[in-house]
Amino acid sequence: MSLRRLPEQPREWIDRGQSLRFDFEGRSYDGFAGDTLTSALAAHGVHVLGRSFKYHRPRGICSLANHDVNALVQNGSNTNVRADVLELAAGASYRAVNTFGGLARDRARLLDRFGAFLPVGFYYKTFHRPRRWFPFFERRMRALAGLGAIRPDAPRRRTPKRYDFCDVLVIGAGPSGLAAATAAADCGAKAVVVDEQRRPGGSLNYQCVAGPGSENDAADLLRQAASRSNVDIRPDTVAAGCYADCFVALVDAKRLTKMRARSIVMATGAFEQPAVFGNNDLPGVILATAAQRLIHLFAVRPFDRCVVLAANSDGYRAALDLAGAGVRVAAIVDLRPDGETGALADEVSRAKIRTCVSHAVYQAIPAAGLRGIRAAVVCPLAADGTPEPQQAFDIACDGIAMSVGWAPADGPFCQAGGRMQWSDALQQFVPRSAPEGIFVAGRLNGIYALDDRILDGRRAGLAAAAFLGLHSAPLPPEVARPAASPNHPYPIVPHPHAKSFVDLDEDVQYKDLVHSVQEGFDQVELAKRYSTFGMGPSQGKLANTNAMRIIARANGKTVAETGVPRSRPFFHPVPLAHLAGRGFHPQRRTPLHERHVQAGAVFMPAGDWLRPAYYAPEGERRAQAIRAEALAVRSAVGLIDIGTLGKLEIIGPDAAAFLERVYTGKFANLPVGAMRYALACDESGVIIDDGTVARLADDRFYVTTTTTASASVYREMQRWAIIWKLNVTIANVTGSFAGVNVAGPLSRRILQTLTDADCSAGAIPYQAVRSATVAGVTARLMRVGFVGELGYEIHVPAYGARRVWDALVDAGRPHGIRPFGVEAQRLLRLEKGHVIVSQDTDGLTNPFEAQLAWAVKSDKPFFVGGRSLEILKRKPLSRKLVGFTLATEDLREREAVQECHLIIAGGHIAGRVTSIGCSAVLGQTIGLAYVRPEMAAVGSPLSIRVDDGRMVPATVARTPFYDPKNERQTLAYCC
């Protein structure tokens, strides 16, 4: 059995009945269930647990509480797991991260000798010249940087997410948190208490020897809280991020819980802070609370012989704990000029522990290979606190326990919007102002005595209840903060030669911070980024306070003037699996989706919708399929699902007036039964949408919009209707109506077989709208010409869509009807030179540029964008949309031209291709492009730069390319 395991401790977390074997760095050890990896190794006297980030120095226990990342291990595909809080699993195999060739023989350990060549911010200054060597150094540094290894073959894991709600969320299950939850619950609030530790109780679990109140209080507090049915205690749960309005991300091993609380009690406690002295990072130099955690939680004797570096009473209690655990406490080195007085001092002297008051640990003397320490160099402090190393003496020891002060765990509080201010009396930050509904208790509030923390917790719990209207009696008075600070104002005794670390995560030394200030990075946020203190995985929990003290002193300022880096989520690093999740973006399918699937459609996204791009039932190639679909429309008949278009009904006495104001065209004079193109601009005159407006009755219009803009057009229409106070109802019927467009010279013949309505040109002329029954379904027939052929949009209630589609397909089969997709439609309309808003227009296009001036009726009193268009009309155009054809027969060149390729003139950008397509019916590659106005004349040569930099010649051409007189779509004869 392990050498350092103590006899049973009263509140230990280990189960001695269950022994486990595990591997660390290829060696086998045993431990107990309930051990963490660190405690099990400590029980075997294994002190080197990891290698540091930059210098690869051996590192061991520091906080044993996940406040540092000295011990990060890899376990299979789990990487960067914190050994300090990782519960041992039987048969598991762990390796330290960030080593080259194992923890013991890490080849990168030599970097420690080259520290002088790796000064603060070295990567900004060195290895950049000569330039050609930089890639070499970059690769080296990238190999060195980063922790852990990602296994790409790691099994996919789904982590559940949960929403939860409570009245009072208490963060921290220490004495103040438990007291707060009990008090709030007794007022009737539903309270949830979360704590990152495995068991509630906080510091009562390990800081208990000779403490006032002591053991019974811990059990008592817990019993009281747990006995309330409306208190839910959740250990092993981290409040990873606190957001506005009491929204807190709670992370446990299994899931992310998004907690919406009505109020929060922050009882997050304080982090014990390290001292800065030479070699203060070596294994064996640990926080006093870490020693106490080892003893009380895991029954492990931390050292054989140790020195306690103290600046408060807690250090004396720790010394007594250590002595009680069989450690020889060689000395208490007390930084304070007057040392400890009172009962604790007496007890320490009764235990025959030597005290060196007004002394400091100046340096730890490393054991061989930096694997631990063999002595502490202690020297007296002068009256002004400066060390006097000439009078230094060594004390042999294998451990130094530091108890020099605390820093509030204010991360969650500050994330939630709380503000802290420096207290000179307490030498720490204390809350200054809290957002509404957030209350602070315990050590975070600067209250240290156990009884006071419990009182403070009760007060905060009652305050939360009162905030929720559950408590009306006067609140108990504020608990006074202690007169004597447990925090040393400057526990920093830098050694001139030995490395004196401030941030263990990032290997930031005392001198790095001083140099940062000297180099001009003298603000705390700048120094943080330049030196990288506080930027490691533990986010400066043990570094920020000392760094701030050093920066303040280097600037000749006070800490209050210097400030502290802002705390942001997350409190602890959160595995990405907790953050990743399913998307909840809607995907819409038309009622005809199954028909498209059956017809072999290849789908593409269009806004929220899925639309068939083209149909390839027998695996046709894309270009081939599109070409065949387009030819079918030109020569016979095609069918396209247009159910994704936005569909709105505008109803009411002011409907016509409303449309006149929303669109650039005129609709007051639109006869019932007719429809018209509609173009919408924003207030700056930029095109935002187009569609059609059909008049069903005097006070009723049926409007279509583009697929992607339907939601925003509807939304803006709603707003304008409110602002203009018009008597109009806007109904968004996009989902309740389906639509198909049957187009081609034979479309009328097919449609006529399915309806009683007269489809002759006289009865339904171009741009007419009629009610009809198609295949037994009530429909709106609209004669349109977007693709440039005789064609009808058939709008039906969504439930009737399949019936109409099937009937059209059946009736059209003898005539070779073909469904066509978005790609063929794009090509067909390109042959007609019709613009697609948002493809042929961008966020700055006005109607004059896009050759849509004909759709702007400026002789109306008002329409959105009208005043801006009036101004724009007077200004010269900066670009113009033109048609072009490629002036090359080289097939490869023709296929190289893509949308968004640039038009180049005189070496400068002169325009951009917006649409391109290979027209079978024209036997040409045609396109639309913006060009400078002086290049817009028909016949002008253009030069298009394609992906590989080659120039492809093109010629400006007249649009429409196909059927320039628009005879086919408007035709009045029957065919």
Add this chain to the structure above:
Amino acid sequence: MKLLRCPINGLRPLQEFLFGGELRDMPDPAVATDRQWADYVFNRQGEPGIRKEWWYHLASGTWFIAERDNAKDVILRTYLYGAGGQDA
């Protein structure tokens, strides 16, 4: 995540809402000079303070006005357009 009170649907999380810009009065286009009109179209107030803003509740399609102190990110009150008294 913040909560916002829709005048119709009550207190809802912010992700259900869309910001619609500041509530601004359109100058009379028939009277405004080009410069005044351009100022209305393109310029926005940048300095922090209490603002009347358009917000849209996506799930129900409700436009309303929120008075918000954007220096403190505090929502002071919300109401339907025209129901805020005086000019709103």
